[in-house]
Amino acid sequence: MSLWDALRVAVGAIVSNRLRSALTSLGLIIGVSSVIVLIAVGQGTQKGVTDRIRGLGTDLLFIESSVAALTSQTGGLGGLAESTLSQSDAEAIRAAAIPGVSAVAPLVTVEAQAVAGANNVGAEIVGTSSEYARVRDLEIRSGSFLTPLHDEGGALVAVLGAHVAETLYPAAEALGQELRLSFAGGRITLAFAVTGVIEEQGGASEVDDQVFVSTAGIASRLRFLRAPTGDLRATQIDVRAAGGADETRLKEQLSELLLFLHETPEPDFVIHSQDDLIDAATEVSNTLSLLLGSVAGISLLVGGIGVMNIMLVSVTERTREIGIRRAVGATSGDIVTQFVIEALTLCLVGGVVGIASGVGISLLLDGRELGGQAMTTLIQPWSIAAAFLVAAGVGLASGSYPAYRATEIDPIAALRNE
Amino acid sequence: MIELREVRRVYSPGGTPVRALDGVSIEIASGEFVAIRGQSGSGKTTMMNTIGLLDRPTSGEYLFAGRPVSALSSDARARLRGRAFGFVFQSYNLLPRLPALEQVELPLLYQGARDRRRRAAGALARVGLAGRARHRPTELSGGEQQRVAIARALVADPLVLLADEPTGALDTATGRDVMELLKELVSERGLTIVLVTHEAEVAAYAGRSVLMRDGRIVEDSGAVPAARAGAGAAGEPGA
Numbered sequence: 001m002s003l004w005d006a007l008r009v010a011v012g013a014i015v016s017n018r019l020r021s022a023l024t025s026l027g028l029i030i031g032v033s034s035v036i037v038l039i040a041v042g043q044g045t046q047k048g049v050t051d052r053i054r055g056l057g058t059d060l061l062f063i064e065s066s067v068a069a070l071t072s073q074t075g076g077l078g079g080l081a082e083s084t085l086s087q088s089d090a091e092a093i094r095a096a097a098i099p100g101v102s103a104v105a106p107l108v109t110v111e112a113q114a115v116a117g118a119n120n121v122g123a124e125i126v127g128t129s130s131e132y133a134r135v136r137d138l139e140i141r142s143g144s145f146l147t148p149l150h151d152e153g154g155a156l157v158a159v160l161g162a163h164v165a166e167t168l169y170p171a172a173e174a175l176g177q178e179l180r181l182s183f184a185g186g187r188i189t190l191a192f193a194v195t196g197v198i199e200e201q202g203g204a205s206e207v208d209d210q211v212f213v214s215t216a217g218i219a220s221r222l223r224f225l226r227a228p229t230g231d232l233r234a235t236q237i238d239v240r241a242a243g244g245a246d247e248t249r250l251k252e253q254l255s256e257l258l259l260f261l262h263e264t265p266e267p268d269f270v271i272h273s274q275d276d277l278i279d280a281a282t283e284v285s286n287t288l289s290l291l292l293g294s295v296a297g298i299s300l301l302v303g304g305i306g307v308m309n310i311m312l313v314s315v316t317e318r319t320r321e322i323g324i325r326r327a328v329g330a331t332s333g334d335i336v337t338q339f340v341i342e343a344l345t346l347c348l349v350g351g352v353v354g355i356a357s358g359v360g361i362s363l364l365l366d367g368r369e370l371g372g373q374a375m376t377t378l379i380q381p382w383s384i385a386a387a388f389l390v391a392a393g394v395g396l397a398s399g400s401y402p403a404y405r406a407t408e409i410d411p412i413a414a415l416r417n418e
Numbered sequence: 419m420i421e422l423r424e425v426r427r428v429y430s431p432g433g434t435p436v437r438a439l440d441g442v443s444i445e446i447a448s449g450e451f452v453a454i455r456g457q458s459g460s461g462k463t464t465m466m467n468t469i470g471l472l473d474r475p476t477s478g479e480y481l482f483a484g485r486p487v488s489a490l491s492s493d494a495r496a497r498l499r500g501r502a503f504g505f506v507f508q509s510y511n512l513l514p515r516l517p518a519l520e521q522v523e524l525p526l527l528y529q530g531a532r533d534r535r536r537r538a539a540g541a542l543a544r545v546g547l548a549g550r551a552r553h554r555p556t557e558l559s560g561g562e563q564q565r566v567a568i569a570r571a572l573v574a575d576p577l578v579l580l581a582d583e584p585t586g587a588l589d590t591a592t593g594r595d596v597m598e599l600l601k602e603l604v605s606e607r608g609l610t611i612v613l614v615t616h617e618a619e620v621a622a623y624a625g626r627s628v629l630m631r632d633g634r635i636v637e638d639s640g641a642v643p644a645a646r647a648g649a650g651a652a653g654e655p656g657a
Contacts, residue, residue, distance in 0.1 A: 001528050009527075016515040324511050327472060328525040328570065329500015331493040411472050415511060 010342040024310045025350035031300030032354025032387040038296045039383040040362040042289030044376035049281040059241040084268040087232040100245030105132035106234035113182040116168040127215035135240045143196035150214040158192035159212040162200035308398030315406045323414025332407035343399025351391030420446040425478035438464040440633035451611045453624035461633040462614045471499045504571025508583035510563040512555040519551040525574040541573040561592035581613040
């Protein structure tokens, strides 16, 4: 019997049992499409996170207190109070004029309630200097960022992230309006003048939800910003490397300087480069992808078991058919071919439909809001190839054993079977 | 054409051996129409299955066209079965989902024969069912189904037609039609027919009648002269 004839016989059997064939393939369709979708979601998430880190601006180094880094999760002043970094560290870095450093800005981050008229929103207040705009390469939508003048004087001015501006001043232009920030659970409230709004960064960038104020302005009013030594604390120091600078070398130099300033043999700070962050994030999302992929793989396996199960039932049900085919001259090879091709056809049809629906669902999910976050999906060609190969493998495996069972059937008994 | 020598077939379904064939020797010449009679359990169906290579003797020898075939591999038996034998069963044994034409095509399919459609249509026309090619078994009467089965048995031009109670499920008139058709085919093609039945009326169509009891042949109305003369001579002129 030619392969073409075998295929026709198999398709005939599949079509004559439409509902059962469809349900059997469905298991495989779900398995294949979930492999494709979940891997696309995993890789999309990874791309989203990586893009966000890249969106911070290139050539960035972040210096954080190693103590504060541990406790900053608790929010509020917890991280700040224990931070080992200070504004003078930033001054020292600038003063050292390390080649390769193009801009330095210390940050002091405080949670506060921002109130404008009837609108209010919880926001992260970032005290920094005018240089931060250069460090982060921020584009200003209206007004200006903090200026060197603000760095010196004690003016209470605020520059708003795009989302904060939209929330607080939905109707009016934010520029020139008054903004009241309420610190330390409402114990201290200060009035600021809005002097700038930053262009929307997008991609869930934190800048959109932050309010930037001059550290000099708040330092005299918020006493908790000072360490017992009188030094102004900093939660983070951002350093922009000059284009083409050797980041590893720069990290070493910064580290040496800070060790000297802090008079400690062991660093009480950590320096991350953007690549470090990307590596860490990639590692996390790879684990996520693997996890999602395994779950999908299990559903594919379950689908495969379903196919084998149905093929076994089908062989038992068609005992008489097998007997008849043997009587008219079918060899055991013909019988094996028939059942293997039948299982393979079921699986390949399931595989192709699964790929189509997996790709379709992935495209549909791309850019959809899910839990307040835009989802990114990245379809991986290798996942399509892998899912298809697995479907074919499942077909071969789940057809072979039932086919072998079919050849074990005694044609005489099969023909007697009424 | 067919020669069985001291063939035994022992089944042991539940441990107790059952001798379905207990030393059967028979020679059937080409073109003979042989009826095998006997009560159920007499071994007549086992004998037919043995002749048709569906069953393998436990001991003894089976020569088909002068060739020993008991030792052939399963695949070789399948191929020889497909080419040399056609089966007709009491319960028709048609595949439920195939239309008549494709039922008839089946043996040709496994032979990889060419021109299958035309040959199958010819065989259907020969049994008077040219107009029923597209019908499935459920859309055919019992007599028509049996005719489809006969067409299927004949389509590959076999040497031997094996029929197991072919009229068993049919009413008398239809049964008679089927028997007339078989009789015509014998004279037309020089076909050898071995027919298993317990009805005397059906057996009357055959030129030779063999009676079986307890796995043995107890009566044979007309063994061929060659068989009588040369017992044990392997040179029986076959086809």
